Amino acid sequence: MDRGKIPVDLIMAKLEADARAAKHRLERARDIFHGPLATDIGATPYEPVFQTDRVRLKYYRPETARLKTPLLLVHGLFNRETLLDLQPGRSIIHNLLKEGVEVYLIEWGAPTRRDQFLTLDDHINGYMDDMVEFIRRRHGVPQVNLMGVCLGGTFAVIYAALHPEKIRNLITTVAPTHFNTPKGLLHVWMQEIDVDRLVNAFGNLPGNLVNAAFLLLNPPRLLLDKYLGFLENMDNKDFVENFIRMEKWIFDSPDVPGDTFRQIVKDLYQENRLVQGKLRLGERRVDLRRVTMPLLNIYGRYDHLVPPEACEVLTEKVGSRDAENVCLDTGHVGIYVSSRFQKETIPMIAAWLLAREG
Amino acid sequence: MTQENSGQTASEPLLGAWINWTMDFWDTMAQMGPGLNGTGRSGAQVSRETADAGDPWLAALNLWQGFFSLLTEPGTITAVFQGIQAPSKIILRMAQAGWGGYFHLHQQWLAGWQGNGSPPGEAGYENLDQDIFKACNEIFEQDFRRFLNLPHLCLDGLPQERVIRATVEFNQFQAAMAEFIYLLYLPVKKSLRAMGAVWVDDGTEKPPEDFKEYYKRWLRILEGHYMTLFQSAEYIRTLTHTLRAMEDFALAKQELQSEAMAALGLPTRREMDDLYREIYLLKKSVKGLARKLDQRQPAQEEG
Numbered sequence: 167m168d169r170g171k172i173p174v175d176l177i178m179a180k181l182e183a184d185a186r187a188a189k190h191r192l193e194r195a196r197d198i199f200h201g202p203l204a205t206d207i208g209a210t211p212y213e214p215v216f217q218t219d220r221v222r223l224k225y226y227r228p229e230t231a232r233l234k235t236p237l238l239l240v241h242g243l244f245n246r247e248t249l250l251d252l253q254p255g256r257s258i259i260h261n262l263l264k265e266g267v268e269v270y271l272i273e274w275g276a277p278t279r280r281d282q283f284l285t286l287d288d289h290i291n292g293y294m295d296d297m298v299e300f301i302r303r304r305h306g307v308p309q310v311n312l313m314g315v316c317l318g319g320t321f322a323v324i325y326a327a328l329h330p331e332k333i334r335n336l337i338t339t340v341a342p343t344h345f346n347t348p349k350g351l352l353h354v355w356m357q358e359i360d361v362d363r364l365v366n367a368f369g370n371l372p373g374n375l376v377n378a379a380f381l382l383l384n385p386p387r388l389l390l391d392k393y394l395g396f397l398e399n400m401d402n403k404d405f406v407e408n409f410i411r412m413e414k415w416i417f418d419s420p421d422v423p424g425d426t427f428r429q430i431v432k433d434l435y436q437e438n439r440l441v442q443g444k445l446r447l448g449e450r451r452v453d454l455r456r457v458t459m460p461l462l463n464i465y466g467r468y469d470h471l472v473p474p475e476a477c478e479v480l481t482e483k484v485g486s487r488d489a490e491n492v493c494l495d496t497g498h499v500g501i502y503v504s505s506r507f508q509k510e511t512i513p514m515i516a517a518w519l520l521a522r523e524g
Numbered sequence: 525m526t527q528e529n530s531g532q533t534a535s536e537p538l539l540g541a542w543i544n545w546t547m548d549f550w551d552t553m554a555q556m557g558p559g560l561n562g563t564g565r566s567g568a569q570v571s572r573e574t575a576d577a578g579d580p581w582l583a584a585l586n587l588w589q590g591f592f593s594l595l596t597e598p599g600t601i602t603a604v605f606q607g608i609q610a611p612s613k614i615i616l617r618m619a620q621a622g623w624g625g626y627f628h629l630h631q632q633w634l635a636g637w638q639g640n641g642s643p644p645g646e647a648g649y650e651n652l653d654q655d656i657f658k659a660c661n662e663i664f665e666q667d668f669r670r671f672l673n674l675p676h677l678c679l680d681g682l683p684q685e686r687v688i689r690a691t692v693e694f695n696q697f698q699a700a701m702a703e704f705i706y707l708l709y710l711p712v713k714k715s716l717r718a719m720g721a722v723w724v725d726d727g728t729e730k731p732p733e734d735f736k737e738y739y740k741r742w743l744r745i746l747e748g749h750y751m752t753l754f755q756s757a758e759y760i761r762t763l764t765h766t767l768r769a770m771e772d773f774a775l776a777k778q779e780l781q782s783e784a785m786a787a788l789g790l791p792t793r794r795e796m797d798d799l800y801r802e803i804y805l806l807k808k809s810v811k812g813l814a815r816k817l818d819q820r821q822p823a824q825e826e827g
Contacts, residue, residue: 176733184735279796283804292811351754358760360768367771367778369797382754385708386746394739 194401203403205410208248210260212271216300220275221293223300225268226259232266232516233523235311235334236301239271240294240325242317243422244376246415247273249502250315253411256508265516270301270310272318274420282369282424286433287448289426290325298325298332309334311519315502316340316472317430323480324440327456328447335522336457336486337515339464340498342476343454343483346438349473351383356435365424373419380416383470412503441483455485460522462515464492464501471498488522661699686780693769693776700762700769707762711749718745 216223239259241247250258250271262269272294277284301310312333314322319341326333347353364371381388399405422430439445445452461484465477474493481489494501494511501507719742732738753759782792791799 177735177738180733181735280800280803282797283801288808348755354755355760355763358764360764363768363771367774382708384747385750386743391743 188397191398191401195406198401198403198406201403203407203410205407205414207253207411207414208251209254210251210257210263215270215304216297218293218296220277220281221297222273222275223297224271224273226263226271228263228266228268230266231268233268233311233519235307235309235519235523236268236270236305237262237311237313237519238297238301239269240312240314240318240322241272241274242315242319242321243274243289243426244317244419246418246420247271247315248415248418249499252415252503253408256503256505258502258508258512261508261512262516265513267516267519268305270297272297276420277370277423278421279369282365284423285425285447286321286324286429290321291328291448291450294321294325295329298329302332308332311335311337313337313339313515314341316498317342319343320434320440323454323457323484324445324447324452326459327452327454328450330456330458333459334524335460335462335519337462337464337518338477338480340466340469340472340477340501341463341480342434342472344438344441344476344479345435347473347475349475350469350471352379352471353435353473353476355379356431359431361428361431365428368424370421370424371427373421376419376422377417380419380471441479454480454483457484458486460488460518461486462490462492462518464494464511466496466498466501467493468496469498469501660702661696664695664699683783686776686783690773690776690780693773697766697769697773700766704762704766707753707759711746711753714749715742715746718749 210226212224212226214222215225239247239250241250251260254260259269259271274289274293298310298312302308309332312322312326312335314320314337316339319338320343322336322338323341323343326336342353345353345356368375396406396409399409433439433445437444440452441454443451443453443455461481463477463480465472465474467474478491478493481491492511492514494507496504496507501511719738732741778793782794785792
């Protein structure tokens with residue numbers, strides 16, 4: 167029977183010791199908070215080279231370019247592209263530059279109510295195509311390499327299917343293409359959303375609603391454990407700076423243009439049209455068999471937002487004979503901020519591109 | 525002394541009446557609270573379904589009622605007004621009643637913590653006890669909303685209608701939000717019960733000596749309960765209901781704002797949206813034409 171009793175005295179003694187340690191930690195943390203903190207995100211130097219409406223194209227120049235074909239990075243609309251350049255040592259962009267890749271990055275900007283009528287067609291055949299055309303002209307190359315992140319990966323796949331002649335190699339990271347799966351909570355919830363009512367009420371999808379939805383994916387970790395972890399490490403300056411950078415990125419979700427969100431929910435999440443070859447953009451049908459360029463499809467085994475089931479089907483559906491799935495032992499955001507991804511996967515991507523440089 | 529005594533005596537009936545009224549009030553509240561929606565169901569069923577939410581409520585009200593009934597007993601008020609002459613008896617009895625209520629609350633809490641422990645991932649979220657939200661809605665619908673249903677007459681009829689609609693939608697959004705938040709709280713409750721089941725009830729597993737172990741274990745159980753909740757039909761129903769209520773409130777608020785903006789001679793949201801749509805379509809057609817021109821120019825240069 168004694169085995170079942172909670173050892174309250176021992177727990178209390180440990181709590182007391184913890185409280186003493188916490189007091190010292192607080193004193194050290196106070197010095198850190200009062201001192202200067204480097205918490206800027208997106209700090210890698212760039213040159214804004216092109217702008218149309220609210221959308222900008224950033225150019226990152228490597229010290230020595232090893233690849234002739236520049237790489238265009240496309241992020242999704244639900245979060246900021248600063249994820250790819252979050253902190254000095256753990257920046258996808260910085261590491262790509264180190265590998266000698268010339269990088270372009272699309273910054274979607276902050277949509278306002280006047281952007282509510284923009285559609286998927288405007289984003290993919292409009293803005294993205296303008297950027298690709300600009301890069302092709304600037305470098306005098308017939309094709310560019312395209313890398314899409316999350317929903318930006320979906321955009322990249324659609325663009326590659328509609329304009330295969332302009333894309334040399336395609337890389338997708340945690341990009342959903344098969345939306346009819348019960349594995350991801352987002353996929354389950356999206357099935358029930360009355361998107362017309364939502365868009366009619368708000369015009370655009372409010373960024374704060376996006377933030378709340380992401381937090382609700384795992385409240386114990388994202389609303390409790392994360393902050394307890396912060397309290398335990400707040401006397402570590404590096405930890406504090408990185409934590410604040412991440413917080414800045416997480417809670418900086420822009421509004422999503424209403425009509426684009428309507429199409430994403432209806433055509434992609436609810437009707438799963440992309441992999442069925444039934445998605446239409448403007449007057450054209452998106453046929454994945456037209457994706458004939460080399461494809462590298464990267465996703466996370468423990469991704470609760472875009473589960474592997476939503477990503478891995480792509481290689482079977484495209485027309486490319488050089489299509490490869492790479493499943494990493496990490497989650498959705500971990501793929502961009504984990505040390506392992508930065509150390510191993512970026513050089514792997516650069517080598518994959520170099521091998522297909524021609 | 526005589527004057528002072530007569531003063532105290534004069535205040536007694538007033539205080540007594542107030543105490544009696546207060547007792548009646550808490551009595552009514554105690555009856556209203558958890559059992560309000562019990563119509564059409566057996567007492568045992570209502571009692572079982574509302575046990576979690578209702579018992580602490582009942583205990584708190586009984587505590588208040590006990591406190592006031594003590595005050596109405598003959599001689600108590602006199603004793604109070606006699607200051608320190610007979611304090612010990614009153615204080616002891618009040619303390620007794622207070623501790624009794626407190627212990628009852630504590631027992632309820634422990635029962636909630638220990639009882640019906642279930643392992644993570646197996647708990648269902650059907651047939652939730654949400655009587656309290658239904659009760660709040662009913663109070664609003666039956667008691668408050670009728671005051672808002674005044675006839676909309678004359679010049680201010682339309683603005684009045686807009687204000688009332690925004691008020692009603694706001695209340696319905698608040699009720700839906702409260703229900704949603706309650707639903708989000710349930711995994712916390714269930715995880716605490718599961719913890720109790722493992723280490724308090726069964727005693728089969730050796731309890732850890734480090735508090736962090738309890739926390740880690742609880743967090744894992746909590747995550748399991750949230751995953752179960754988030755995939756349940758009940759959660760999706762409540763989520764969509766809350767979203768709908770939020771959308772309705774947003775629309776009602778916009779209509780009210782538009783009314784005010786129109787009165788001030790400012791462009792309304794709808795007018796601006798129409799303008800944005802026209803600009804969007806114009807820009808799209810201009811871009812399309814510019815592309816066509818770009819495609820023609822190289823051909824002409826080559827020709």
